[in-house]
Each structure stands twice: as C-alpha cells, then as structure tokens.
Amino acid sequence: MSVLEKTVSDKYELVVGLEVHAQLSTSSKAFSSDSAAFGAEPNHHISAISLGHPGTLPRINKRAVEYAVKMGLACNCTINLDNRFDRKNYFYADLPKGYQITQDNMPICLGGYITVKLSDGTIKDLNIHHIHMEEDAGKSMHDNHHADSLIDLNRAGVPLLEIVTQPDMRSAEEAGHFLTETRKILRYLDICDGNMEEGSMRCDANISVRLKGETSFGNRCEVKNLNSIRNVQRAIEHEFVRQVQIIEAGGHIDQNTLNFNADTGETSVLRSKEMANDYRYFPEPDLMPLKLDQAYVENVRQSLPALPNQLYKKYMELGLSDYDASVLTADKEVALYFEELIKHTQNYKAAAHLMMGAVKSYLNETGNHITDLNINPAHLAGLIKLVEAGSVNNTVASHKLFPAMVKSPEKTAEQLAGELNLLITAGTDDVNKYIKDALAKYPDKVKEYQKGKKGVLGLFMGEIMKSSKGKIDPQATNKLLIKELESK
Template sequence: MKNGSVDISESVLEKYEAIIGLEVHVQLSTETKAFSSDSAKYGNKPNNNISPVSLALPGALPVTNKEIIKSAIKLGLALGCDIVRENYFDRKNYFYADLPKGYQITQDNKPICLGGKLTIALPDGRTKDVVLNRIHMEEDAGKSIHDLEDDYSLIDLNRAGVPLLEVVSEPILHSGEEAACYFSELRKLVRYLGICDGNLEEGSMRCDANISVRLKGEQKLGKRCEVKNLNSVRNLQRAIDYEILRQISIVEAGGTIAQNTLNFDAATGVTSPLRTKEMANDYRYFPEPDLLPLIISESFITAVKRAMPALPNELFELFTTEFQLPEYDAKVLTSERETAEYFLSAVKYTKNYKAASNWIMGTIKSFLNDSGLELSEFNIEPEKIASIINLIDQGRLNNSQAKDVLFIQLAKSPHKQVDDLVIELNLSIDKDNTQLEEYVDSVLTIFADKVKQYHTGKKGVLGLFMGEIMKISKGKIDPKQANKILLDKIEKLK
C-alpha cells in the first residue's frame, strides 16, 4: 500500500493496528465571544472584533458568555454525556504571538461533560460506538498569517476569544476511514443542534488526531504523534492513513517513533514535525482566578433539553417507522438538518410521504445542483410541493407535466399559487374518458402494424402507444387511466 512517499506491503500492514483518538474543536455560533462582548462574526476586516478583553490589556476582566454553557449542555445531552454540575475554568499557559494574554482560558480538571458516545455508520454496513472522554469549553486563539509579507508574519486577533467546545474521544478508532466517519457524524450533529454552522472552509470545525501503532495483540500503546489543525474530512483521512504507514515503516526498520506534533501538507499528502509533543505539565495549568465557578442547576439543564430539536437518529427512526420510508431515503433526508426540516414541513400537507421524499431527493436536488444553490436558498415553499403531489394523486395533474413544466415555472414565480399556475399553464388533466378513448383509437389506427406485433408477443410496443397518446393529448391525461383504456381496446382488436 502506498500513501505519500511511504510504500508498505499488505502483509506487513496486516501485522499492525493503529490506535487513534481525535480532539475536535467546534466553533460555536454565538453572537459574541466566550468571555467578552466582542463580535464573534466571521469575515470582518482584520483586528475589528477586538476590545481591551481580547487584547488582554491591563485591568480587563473576562465574563462568561451564557450561550456557550447552553451549547455545551446541548451537545453533552445529545451524546449521552454526564453533565458536570460544578465547573471551573483554568489557564493553559503558552507563548505564541496570536495569544495576547500568554494563556488560553479552558477547562482542565473539571470539564462540563464527561463520557458519552457517538454511534457512526461505516461504509461496509457496520456501526461503531465511538466512546468519548470529555467535552470542555475554551476560547480560540488569534490567527497568524505568514504568506502576505516576505519579512513579517501578520496577526489577526478577530478570532481570539471566539468560543469553542473541544470534543475528545477515547483512543478507540483504528483507521482514517473510521475517523472520517466520526468527524462527519459529529459535524452533522452540531449542525442539527444549531450550535455550529459546520463550515469547514471557514475553520468552524478543526481536528487534531493522535495516532500510534502497535503489533496486533499487544496491550501497550505505542508512542503517539499529534497531527494538528485538520479542517476537512478528506484531509483528516489522508493525514491519518499517511501517518499510520509512516510509523509502521519506522518500526519495521528498527527505529523508534519521536513523539512530535505534526503538520499535514495537503498538497503533498505528507506529515512533518512542527515541534516536540507537549505534555500537560508543559502548559502549567492552574485555576482561572478571574472567573467564578459555574454551578449548573437541574432546572437549567431541563430548560436546555426542552429547547433541543429532534436529532438525526430520532428523525431516522421516525421516517422509517411512522412514515414507512426505505432506510436509504431516511439516510438521505437526515443527512442535513435543512433537508429533514423541508421534508417534515411538506408532509404536514400531504400523506404521500414517499412522493415527498422522491421530490426532495430527485427533482429538487437536481434543480439545486444545476442552479448552484443550497436548500436554504430554495424559493419554493414545502407546502407548494405538497400541493403538486396531491394534484398528481388526485389524477388532476400529470407527473411529467408537474416536473417539467409546473415546477420550473413555479421556481420562476414562487409567489404564485399552484392551482393558479395549473390553470394559467393549461395543465389540468381532461377527465372526459370519451376524449381519451378517441386519442387511443387514433393511435391504434395509425400504428395498426404495431398492434399486430403486440398480439404476436412484442409487448414493448405499449411504450410507443403511450408515448403517442401523451403527445397528441399534450400530456393532459391520466397515464393510469390511459393505460387501462389502451389495454382494453388493444385486447378487443385480436
């Protein structure tokens, strides 16, 4: 197997197992920063979202943002964690130019959430429970920019103090693929909860991967390396897969693993040392003296729980049981919160749940892809899609006309009502069977030779007949009724 510049045979690879733990930093979608009233908005001009607190000026004191506590509890409840009632903040001391205070406010000994798990579905059909160690609250550092000036690094402190949750898994993952599935599932969950936008391009979620290898059957963990700041699912998997091969190649050659913090170069697919791996005592943790302990009451937790939305696994169960949708449909519909909510809104107005699913996964998805839009930008209300489905079910609208004509026009004029557009576009199905029978007779007369072929066993010509009937009727017929009349008449011509 080859990855980056490392090439190892499958037989050697089979001797080892990788042990992987992830630390995922989830940037919270709050209006203000973790310990100040500075804006936490992304994309503002450099060093605009700052104040004496962000700049760590003498005498500036932090105040805890209540929203980060709510967000932490939401995520903890969703993952089945124990919510710690008595919380403390700590100082994590280290020097870097984008950390004005010289320390980061975080949680060390008393994280807000302990334990819990996230169940992930793997590509081979298996499920795996990824056990968590903890979730703790902390603030982000600023951003160092090294590529705008030849002789200087630039510092943007807009992100300094932005609230984060760090989700720490136990070392229970064994491959880049498993890690990617976990990261994707966690991203979906925080988006459902509304606590993070999950925008990987903007760094809303970043991941540090701790990786070690050992011979299968051994109990002792190997020396681990930490790959920092991975901000895409693909790069997370690539970095882990490369690092596993790199470490195995070193061990196989009789070397030892240096416990380093690593960078991953997405262009080359290779990891490289940033610095020697820090240990907890390197950070000289001690309690944050400027912030009081947080005592979380049971009533506060209950109020947060009541405000939580339905979660992906709950909606999957609802869609497959109450709505009787196939598992594939339920998986697609719950992949994004916006999609699930659109479906739930649509089925308030129609009982044809499968048709609603088909429209969202098919017609609407294709339209969005072709238009370069997200579902949140889609301008047709779910109720109007349900109205189209109901008209088709009532035999008042042809399915192909609904998708090819009515839907397209509705996208151009979303303010119009479906019934009004059906009349305006003259799409109503003619319920007069006398007229329909005339269409069928006309087609059978024109294609008399094909009728003979049908009677000799060539049933495929039915498609030709139906196509011609649809053409001369301009689609304004009920296909089921037309097919029934066609079969009756063609049988009488034997």
C-alpha cells in the same frame, strides 16, 4: 494486493482518536464583550480584556455555557454541574495574554458517544472522552508582508468547544463519519456553522498502529489543524501506511506532532516529543467556579430541537427508504422544509420523492440552497394532492407544474394547473384514439412486442404522452395499451 497492503490488512490495526474544535456562534467572545463576528477588518474586534492588559478581568459568556450543555446532551454526555477553568500556559504570537483559558480537570461534559453508520451498514457508537470549553487564539498571517508575519487578534477569545474522543476509531471511514455527524449536530443545534474551510470547525487526529489482538496502544502521532473531512481521512490513511512501514523495517514510532500537506497527501514533523510544550496547567484565579444545577440542565434539554438521528428514525417509521431518510436529514434546512411539508400531506413517500426529484434537481441546476426556494411548503403539498387525485400525472407535476410554481410562488398548484391547461381531461375515447395512433405509427414495434420484446411499451407510452400533451393518467393508459397489444 501488494505485499505491504496484505501486511497492513493481516497484521496491524489502526487506532484513531480525534480532537474536534468547534467555534461557537455567540455574538460576543468567551470572556469579554468583544464581538465574535467573522470577517471584520484585522484587529477591529478587540479590547483591553481580549488583549490581556493588566488589571482586566474575564467574565463567563452565559450563552457559551448553554451551547456547551446543548452539545453535551445531544452527544449523550453527562453534564458536569461543578465546573472550573484553568490556565494553559504557552507562548504563541497570536495569544496576547500568554496563556489560554480552558478546562483541564473539570470539563463541562463527560463521556457520551456519537452513533455512525458505515458503508457496509454497520452501526457503531464512537465514544467521547469529554467536551470542554475554552477560548480561541488569534490568527498569524505569513503571506501579507514580504518580510514579516502579521497578527490578527479578532479571533482571540472567541469561544470554542473541544470534543475529545476515546481512541475508538479503527478506520479513516469511521473518523470521517464521526466528523460528519458532529458537524450535523452542531448545525442542527445552531451553535456552530461547521465550516472547516473558514476554521470554525477544526480537527486534530491522534493516530497509532498496533498488532491485531494487542490491547496496549502504540506510540501515537498527532496531526494538527486538518481543515476538511477528506483531509482528515487522507492523513489517517497516510499515517497508517507510514507507521507500518517503519515498524516492518525494524524502526520505532516517535511520538511527534505532525503537519499535513494537502497537496502531497503526506505528513511532516512539526514538533518532536522532546520539544513538546509543558502547559503548566493551574486553576484560573480570575474566574469563580461555574456551578450549574439539574433544573438548568433540564431547561436546556427542553430547548433542544429534533436532532438528525431522531428525524432519521421518524422518517424510517413513516416508510421512507434508508437513502431518502439519510439525504433528507443530512442538511438541517432541508429537514426543516420537509417537516413543514409533511404537516400538509400524509403521503410521505410522495413528499420525499418530490424533494429528492424536482426540488433537488432545481437546486442543483440553479446552485441555490433550500432556503432560497420560494415555494410555500403548503403549496408544494397541494401539488402532491393534485397527483393523488389523478388531476395531473407525475411527469407533468415535476417538469411543468413545479417550474411554474417557482416562477409564480404566490399561486397554488391547482390555480397554475388550470391556467396552464395541465389538468388531466382525456376520457377513455380520447385515450383509445391516442393508443391506436401510436400503434399505427410503429407497426414493426407491435410485432416486436408480440414476439416478447416488452421494452417497446416505453416507446408507445412516450408517443401517447406526446400526443395527449400529458393530459392522461399514465397508469390507466398503460393498462389500456397492454390490453390493446394483447388483443392483436
């Protein structure tokens, strides 16, 4: 460990708070009927309202309000029934009105937390300060013209949720887990696709350091527009070391807004504190206060799907391992498929084994997603039942029958097993013959076994499986094999 690493570890504590912007997947924009769809030709999803022409008035997107309440409930927030909108005044070329409609003093969601599990097994609640609604700005493009920057206003006015955490995070790992869990919740709720590369989920990180044991915060630096979870972690790790180096050298941390260079892994000053914007918030005069009632909130609560942490607990109670439960709930569509699968079988461990084995291998090899899998969950449950009944063994089920089901999804596992002659048909006499043939083929390995080398059992079983073409019960055969070896 270097002197600096020891100093960092022994003396200083990292303090991180995040601001996560989630672009809501509504059909129209936050305050107009313009399309909010991604991928159109530049400046095709605009109107006089989103361009801020004089005389135009905004209207609140009801779906965006519903999505905000969903996110708040999923994050254990208190829903604010009395909402107001504000104007945040600043000039950007891609903000046509010259101000942003947002929520300052009265956000829609207050408090709350997201629970994360760290690599050492620690469970921690990371607290949220608030979640508010606002509209997005447009997009400046600097590499489409040799001399000028071009502006695409399709994104201007698209509804956003900003999730603002408390400064509760003490490591880059915690920040990474918070973002991972946030993205999972957004996707489970189906309110944002969470694609950071396309900008539908973005993150700013507020980072400071302080001596261990201190209760007051040091000056923070804000790293803007981080476009991947890994880059958020890299920026935090770099800033921690940079700020400690400055303090150890007798310097002072200036409260700057920073840019992160993904190629170098370093930060640079974007704006200094002296250049910080004065947003001059004031109540939005063109929008009436938004009044919700408890009945509306409860109605939204009833519409919530099962969330990842709820499904994780359910799968653990069903006897699955922590790893299997975590992987199955990491992707919404995988969890939904597994939910359908276990409606048709109570052998939950076998179902998880099939999902983590044959299904996952197939998806990885083909580059497909679970939504591309053409096997009906009920048919896949039929494969599990064949194994349970001893009609096929696990190896044949995974390596022969499952691929056949992919090619002929209209057929049941039982139909395919019969057509392909994969059903276990070998009787005791046949199995004894396969065992004797295998032992006769490798007499030297028989001697090794008798001298205590039990690992050769795998060699014999492989030979027996090959001879029988898989039409045996491996467990029963293994017992007969050991019995035969012990008798020699």
